[in-house]
Amino acid sequence: MSLMEIRKISNKNIVSPRGFTAGGMHCGIKQNKKDLALLVSEVPASVAGVFTTNAVQAAPLKVTKEVVYQASKMQALIVNSGNANACTGKQGLIDAYEMQSLAAKKLAIDPALVGVASTGVIGEIMKMEPIRANIEKLELGSTTEHGIDFAQAILTTDTVMKNTSYSTIIDGQEVVISGTAKGSGMIEPNMATMLGFITTDANIESDVLQKALSDITNVTFNSITVDGDTSTNDTVIVMANGLAGNASLTPVHPDWDSFYSTLQLVAEDLAKAIARDGEGATKLIEVEVSGALCDEEARKIAKTVVGSPLVKTAVFGNDANWGRIIAAVGYSGATVDPEKISIKIGNALMVQDGEPIPFSEEELIEILKADEVKIYVFLGQGEGHGLAWGCDLTYDYVKINASYRS
Known part of the structure; x- marks a missing residue:
């Protein structure tokens, strides 16, 4: 399949693939901007992740790595901005697990299927009360507005949201791959102070997806730099829920190149958007x-x-x-x-x-x-x-x- 059969979809975002909902709100971690977000798949999804190479890693990474590498499925991801929950000792890990538990309770799903991501100031204990008090108020949906709320709630010093979406045909079915990201400063992957979330309705096993994401990361997210600083919280997650109904993708599938190229386009768009929005950048x-x-x-x-x-x-x-x-x-x-x-x-x-x-x-x-x-x-x-x-x-x-x- 040629790249001509890959189509960029305008005005689409993280909830564009089948079976995904999202939302974002202001809960009180930050003074007046959205700071709490939730991304949910209708069914447990195959998952792949890449994380910072910084030896100092934030508490949420430990929780999310357990989901990616042990459960090998993810159904939801809770994200906050305004506090990185990094260098926060034992309390930080307790808080990250509580965030996982709070999201699971809201959705009535197994906590082992919930990832956690945080971004913001390093070294400050997470303010958990605003999350406890407001998570039930967080509205989820699959409209463009819900996707925008999610994208806004993960930002820190970013000046713009970073969204992209493409579709392609696999086994005669339309498959959509969409992504959103945040990142503006402390950007020196492998990887940087960036969060990247990609959703797709493609059917693919977690181990195959992991290999594809790792390879693609080397030529996209790991090829950007703003200031040479590698953060403690960098995370890119891909969730693939299989609701497009295609045969399971592997490198021998006849449409593998189309899927891989589409996923790479999404990752490259997000990486370039982060580089373009470097703190104070004009070019x-x-x-x-x-x-x-x-x-x-x-x-x-x-x-x-x-x-x-x-x-x-x-x-x-x-x-x-x-x-x-x-x-x-x-x-x-x-x-x-x-x-x-x-x-x-x-x-x-x-x-x-x-x-x-x-x-x-x-x-x-x-x-x-x-x-x-x-x-x-x-x-x-x-x-x-x-x-x-x-x-x-x-x-x-x-x-x-x-x-x-x-």
């Missing part, structure tokens, strides 16, 4: 590296370039300083031959085979003023290819993070 930066010895080295170089504070500030200032780009390529740790490196910003060639090329400063300033800036690095050494996304580094990033707790 999305995409770095494409080709001609590396292998794909892994290409991705390493791309992420090093897009994560360089000097590259990021140059893009913010509309400064065509290609020296910062080639320096980042050099210190990336990948194998490179300086005499074979070529660099373009947009369609403007600046370096060819290690030699500087005269360019129009005026033309480059206009390219750098765009909302999206693309940097191309050609290494001339092999077939390796990689992409990474990030954002510019602005004065506002410092202002936002200098007063995050106030």
Whole structure:
């Protein structure tokens, strides 16, 4: 099946696949914004998850990992913003399990089928009373508004919601894959201060879904960076409830490529939306590296370039300083031959085979003023290819993070 049979669905969100409901509300963890959300599948769903590589991991991750790796099914996910429930000791774990229990009681399901995710300030004990007092008031539904309520309730310093949805045909049935995410700062996957939730009505077993998500994460969520900080709470969860009625998907299924490509498009959309919405950011930066010895080295170089504070500030200032780009390529740790490196910003060639090329400063300033800036690095050494996304580094990033707790 070709990618032409994959369709992006506008104005759709996390509840678009069959059998999913969601909701979000203000319960009182934050002062006046939505801060409690719930995502529910009509039936227990196959589940896959990827989590932060930070050695310091928040209490909700322990709870959710048990659901993903032991129960291997998930029917609901409770999420709060405003408090990360991280570095909160034994009490934090008690609170995370209570959140799991409260959601299960509301839905009359087994607590072992409920995941927990939290985002916000690290090191503060969770305010549980607002959750206890208000969770029964949280309204669930499958309308666009319910999906929007969920997406809003998981945000912290984000300036926009991050939603995407695609459909494809598997075994003659329409299969929908939708996602929502939050993330704006402390973004340096593997993985970052980001939460990503993906739903689908496809029929697929958890172990197969896990392998697909892990592979896709390497080229999407793990290829973005805002500020080089890896958070304590990063989580991406995929729930697949099988209500589309297709035959169980595996890599030998004739429509496997269509499912995999659709899932990757959803993950890439969410990853790019997080990079674009970096704290204080004004531009999305995409770095494409080709001609590396292998794909892994290409991705390493791309992420090093897009994560360089000097590259990021140059893009913010509309400064065509290609020296910062080639320096980042050099210190990336990948194998490179300086005499074979070529660099373009947009369609403007600046370096060819290690030699500087005269360019129009005026033309480059206009390219750098765009909302999206693309940097191309050609290494001339092999077939390796990689992409990474990030954002510019602005004065506002410092202002936002200098007063995050106030």
